[in-house]
Amino acid sequence: MFSSRQTAEIIDKLIELTQHNHIVWRSQDPVAPMIGPDARVDMVYIVNHLGRNIRAYNQNFKYYLDEEKYVWDEQIIVEFVDDYGAVLGRLPRTPNAWDLLKAIQFQNPQINTFYDDLFKS
Amino acid sequence: MDEFLQLLTLNNFGSWASIAGLLTTVVTFLMLFGIKKKFLFRSSVDDHLAKISEISSDISSLLQSFSKNQKDIEELFALAEVELRAMQRGANGDLVADIKKSRKLIRRYTSKIHFWVNRDENSAREIKTGLSVVSAELYHHKKSLVIGK
Numbered sequence: 001m002f003s004s005r006q007t008a009e010i011i012d013k014l015i016e017l018t019q020h021n022h023i024v025w026r027s028q029d030p031v032a033p034m035i036g037p038d039a040r041v042d043m044v045y046i047v048n049h050l051g052r053n054i055r056a057y058n059q060n061f062k063y064y065l066d067e068e069k070y071v072w073d074e075q076i077i078v079e080f081v082d083d084y085g086a087v088l089g090r091l092p093r094t095p096n097a098w099d100l101l102k103a104i105q106f107q108n109p110q111i112n113t114f115y116d117d118l119f120k121s
Numbered sequence: 122m123d124e125f126l127q128l129l130t131l132n133n134f135g136s137w138a139s140i141a142g143l144l145t146t147v148v149t150f151l152m153l154f155g156i157k158k159k160f161l162f163r164s165s166v167d168d169h170l171a172k173i174s175e176i177s178s179d180i181s182s183l184l185q186s187f188s189k190n191q192k193d194i195e196e197l198f199a200l201a202e203v204e205l206r207a208m209q210r211g212a213n214g215d216l217v218a219d220i221k222k223s224r225k226l227i228r229r230y231t232s233k234i235h236f237w238v239n240r241d242e243n244s245a246r247e248i249k250t251g252l253s254v255v256s257a258e259l260y261h262h263k264k265s266l267v268i269g270k
Contacts, residue, residue: 004257004260005219005258008257012249019185094257095174096174096181099177102178
């Protein structure tokens with residue numbers, strides 16, 4: 001797959017395109033296998049860019065310390081999927097994936113216009 | 122032949138051993154400094170990763186509106202440069218190359234001498250991507266340290 005350098009560059013480019021509204025992410029409900037007894041996902045975001053479906057979401061998952069003890073951890077997953085939602089490939093984990101999720105969430109007009117609506121109305 | 126045999130005395134062996142010992146001491150000292158830098162870096166990888174990721178994330182949010190936040194972005198670039206300088210001392214391989222590249226971009230962007238350099242959103246995003254690459258390299262470096270590399 002891609003190297004960590006390429007992944008960081010890809011994600012930064014997606015952030016730029018999102019912030020300039022050149023790509024618009026749609027939200028979807030999570031489906032199995034991304035959710036289950038050991039994993040939770042609140043919302044999934046998907047976009048079609050250059051003919052590829054890209055999906056991003058924050059997954060909370062149980063990290064087992066031994067057979068019974070576990071702690072909840074979280075990770076941002078950015079992956080390519082086909083038209084039916086099957087995973088074609090997943091990008092390696094990089095810290096800037098969190099910034100992508102923030103940019104996607106801020107793209108929601110309900111959120112990004114709140115400041116103006118609150119103080120300028 | 123006689124002259125050569127005369128040189129093979131215990132006294133001469135002692136002198137050569139002293140010279141070899143001195144060279145070994147110098148080499149050990151030099152290696153010690155390298156090892157010290159390496160261990161200091163290894164012990165602070167978590168700290169560096171947290172700081173550079175935080176700065177990079179803040180810059181990313183500010184780039185939402187470059188013209189409004191240009192001053193704040195430049196301040197964060199200065200902070201990133203300080204952090205990268207501290208990291209460069211113990212880093213090696215691809216990581217050090219990426220750190221040097223990012224520092225060079227930041228210096229060109231913030232320096233008044235490079236007046237011909239465009240201080241626009243594209244060059245700011247180029248620096249931000251450089252920081253993201255450093256932070257990704259550092260993340261994988263941290264993981265390789267965990268498995269004992």
